[in-house]
Amino acid sequence: MNTACCLTSGLRAVAYDSVSARKPFSVRAMQVATPNLSPFAASARVQPPECKTRRALYNSLEVSGGMAKSTDLSHHECEILEKGLEAAEAALAWERCKKNPGHAEFIPVQEFLASHLPSSLTGGDRARLSMIVDRTVRLRVHCTSRDRPDGDCLSQYRGSDRLRLGTGFIYYMNDPKCNQPCPCRECGGNVAKKFWTFSVITACHVVYNTEEAKETKVDLFYDDENCEQDGRMKTVWAVEVKWAESDNDLCVIFCVTHDEMLGERIRCLIEQWNSGHSQTESEGTSVPSLDFGDKAALVVSHPHGQPKKISVGKISLVTDSCVDEFGCEYLAATCPGSSGAPVIEIRTVDEPRVLPMWGAQVHCGTYVNADSEFGPYFNFSNFLYRPLLTNAC
DSSP states (O other), X not given: OOOEEEEEOOOOSOOEEOSSTTSOOEEOOOOOSSSOOTTOOGGGOOOOOTTOOHHHHHHTEEEETTEEEETTSEEOOOEEOOSSOHHHHHHHHHHXXXXXXXXXXXXXXXXXXXXXXXXXXXXXXXXXHHHHHHTEEEEEEOOOOTTSOTTSTTGGGTTOOOOEEEEEEEEEEOOOEEEEEOOSTTTTTOEEEEEEEEEEEEOTTTSOSHHHHTTEEEEEOOOSTTHHHHTOSEEEEEEEEEEEEGGGTEEEEEEEEOOHHHHHHHHHHHHHHHHHHHHHXXXXXXXXXXXXXXXXXXXXXXXXXOSOEEEEEEEEEXXXXXXXXXXXXXXXXXXXXXTTOBEEEEEEESSOOXXXXXXXXXXXXXXXXXXXXXXXXXXXXXXXXXXXXXXXX
């Protein structure tokens, strides 16, 4: 029987208690339903802090000099810059990084797509990975709302314009609108001849509410250091938080562009992705092995606000529940600036599997476990796969 590999967000073992997406989640260690997750046997699996929601992991943070600290040894992964020149501050944060000195595990996206995938991978599947890369965006948030609660991980910055950096993922594209009121900064609700709207999903601690969204720049196609100078990188302003779930650390921000070429490019990315799913389902195509082991996580992010990078690492814990909430912990390298990044599961299976839609799984933070055999840092995501997200677009 041939071994196939799935890129999927369908994570399988169980861990959030909730009747409603609007109620708090209680995370607890559960026995994983999948029998063979070698080398991560149940006895070797590292458990997260007990009786902590993902939101609770952020709530006791103290941030000093741009470094987040906590009695739980856990923290968010926004990059919070000093008040100097943005590019210089981001470059300095990259150079002084203590979590991943040298950043050897962060691979530039074009290098990854060209040199780090097996030759057996089909052209169509390579294209799908490229689409994931293209839909990943950098977020530059210039505001911290006074409405954040006292226990919030960024509460000490309330009311300030201290710049923080994160990552997001283009989730949905609407049809272009003609001769309708446009909500962008330039139009201010006046009727515009034509504009495009799209949704970006990220972690709620990156963009908390509409006040913060209105001060957020969304950078698309920031793939290398030359993108800004040669015009390949495109920047739009977000206009509102369309939907948010703070307890599960997810939000959807709404963006507008009048750039027809950009709007059509995003539309084509979404349509190609959707048609690829339809074709895969109808043909029953399987994906060749990516040689990343039994189960791994692939993270596409902007560490320290730098050009897009890809990291791959083993999954150390998988959790889900009977009400379709999922999450995982993984060893794929992340850094400040990675909060909100898409996390894609790479899973080898014994039978051909259909590629499902990527489903809103984003990087939320990291915590330290110095005694673990797998390494000192464990990164974690949350995953909400609900009709609510469809309605939020």
